[in-house]
Amino acid sequence: xxxxxxxxxxxxxxxxxxxxxxxxxxxxxxxxxxxxxxxxxxxxxxxxxxxxxxxxxxxxxxxxxxxxxxxxxxxxxxxxxxxxxxxxxxxxxxxxxxxxxxxxxxxxxxxxxx
Amino acid sequence: xxxxxxxxxxxxxxxxxxxxxxxxxxxxxxxxxxxxxxxxxxxxxxxxxxxxxxxxxxxxxxxxxxxxxxxxxxxxxxxxxxxxxxxxxxxxxxxxxxxxxxxxxxxxxxxxxx
Numbered sequence: 001x002x003x004x005x006x007x008x009x010x011x012x013x014x015x016x017x018x019x020x021x022x023x024x025x026x027x028x029x030x031x032x033x034x035x036x037x038x039x040x041x042x043x044x045x046x047x048x049x050x051x052x053x054x055x056x057x058x059x060x061x062x063x064x065x066x067x068x069x070x071x072x073x074x075x076x077x078x079x080x081x082x083x084x085x086x087x088x089x090x091x092x093x094x095x096x097x098x099x100x101x102x103x104x105x106x107x108x109x110x111x112x113x114x
Numbered sequence: 115x116x117x118x119x120x121x122x123x124x125x126x127x128x129x130x131x132x133x134x135x136x137x138x139x140x141x142x143x144x145x146x147x148x149x150x151x152x153x154x155x156x157x158x159x160x161x162x163x164x165x166x167x168x169x170x171x172x173x174x175x176x177x178x179x180x181x182x183x184x185x186x187x188x189x190x191x192x193x194x195x196x197x198x199x200x201x202x203x204x205x206x207x208x209x210x211x212x213x214x215x216x217x218x219x220x221x222x223x224x225x226x227x228x
Contacts, residue, residue, distance in 0.1 A: 101162065101172075106154055
């Protein structure tokens with residue numbers, strides 16, 4: 001079964017709006033959670049990540065919330081911009097020895113309309 | 115800036131033929147990974163390696179071999195290519211000495227098996 005699952009294959013938001021991307025995971029041993037961003041024909045790049053010892057991390061317009069008891073984490077984007085249009089991949093895994101073996105979700109295609 | 119380069123960037127292969135995808139990193143990273151991307155499946159881990167001359171199976175290793183002859187190089191080998199192996203393949207590296215678990219991806223290799 002899918003160990004990391006994103007609930008929405010696609011989302012559309014107006015420029016300036018707030019949006020939430022969701023991700024659920026199955027393995028309660030996972031201790032590292034991340035969101036990657038991918039433009040078409042480009043490679044994924046890390047957007048933001050958090051370890052299991054915190055339940056929130058903010059970086060500018062991007063905030064990740066972690067709900068360990070619910071095995072769920074989310075990415076909140078405020079003041080969305082057209083350049084936020086991309087595929088967002090959530091990932092979770094065990095961070096052992098500083099390197100995580102990550103399992104990715106299916107991706108959510110986000111479109112920000114101007 | 116992290117640098118992971120893949121070759122070839124695009125390849126058309128015939129069913130039953132042998133395909134080798136190569137990956138080279140100049141980050142001095144210990145960990146290297148091969149993922150495949152399919153629509154609706156996100157990124158799935160095929161093989162990974164944490165030291166030269168050693169490889170580990172990921173989540174979908176069947177039909178693939180991997181080779182890590184040096185810290186810088188990691189190859190993915192399809193001995194008998196099949197139609198179902200048509201996909202985009204991403205190589206990545208990460209630093210076992212770091213704290214983020216961040217993966218640095220190559221540009222991707224688009225493989226079409228006919």
